[in-house]
Amino acid sequence: MYPYLRYTKSVVDAVVANKKGQPLELDQVSEVTVRCSITDIDPMFEMNNGRVLTVYDIGRTDFIIRTGLAKQLLKQRWGMVVAGSTIQYRKRIRLFDKVTIKTQLVGMDERWLYLEHSMWVKGKPCSSVLLRTGVTAGGKVIETAKVLKVLGEKAWDTPTEPWIQDWIESDKTHRWPPMG
Numbered sequence: 001m002y003p004y005l006r007y008t009k010s011v012v013d014a015v016v017a018n019k020k021g022q023p024l025e026l027d028q029v030s031e032v033t034v035r036c037s038i039t040d041i042d043p044m045f046e047m048n049n050g051r052v053l054t055v056y057d058i059g060r061t062d063f064i065i066r067t068g069l070a071k072q073l074l075k076q077r078w079g080m081v082v083a084g085s086t087i088q089y090r091k092r093i094r095l096f097d098k099v100t101i102k103t104q105l106v107g108m109d110e111r112w113l114y115l116e117h118s119m120w121v122k123g124k125p126c127s128s129v130l131l132r133t134g135v136t137a138g139g140k141v142i143e144t145a146k147v148l149k150v151l152g153e154k155a156w157d158t159p160t161e162p163w164i165q166d167w168i169e170s171d172k173t174h175r176w177p178p179m180g
Helices: 004-019 049-066 069-076 144-150 162-171
Strands: 030-035 079-089 098-108 113-121 124-137
Touching: 004 030, 004 049, 030 049, 049 069, 049 079, 049 098, 049 113, 049 124, 069 079, 069 124, 069 144, 098 162, 124 162
Parallel strands: none
Antiparallel strands: 030 098, 079 124, 098 113, 113 124
């Protein structure tokens, strides 16, 4: 089951943080803390790999609310889509572990926003995911320049790390549709 209560709490917390004058700039890192619960675990008493991706939704939502993007999504009647991902698991997250989710914008091109999420327990990284996300209007991904303009931001000038650029390039050669 989707963690609706935890998700709703994170939305309320992000809205309250903005009202308290704690918004984020696009180049800042969002941090949200959750606890691994009984509904998150698999038979090995660790967070299920599918649940990891679902819990990352909480971090992404905090980031888009606190940067002001969520407000513009509603105002402009836009949506947001995940169009690709790559994930690494390095350390198990056990039942009742306190987990910090960090989210940051790590790259941008004409069409896509690249977000990196990571989960940390006791100061140690457990997993990370790189996402290709896009803002949509009428079911189509719109240019990031338009998104930046409504956010009152100038062009993104932070260089994309080489490993991210390599992933972007390699994904262009990924076979689609998959072999059936």
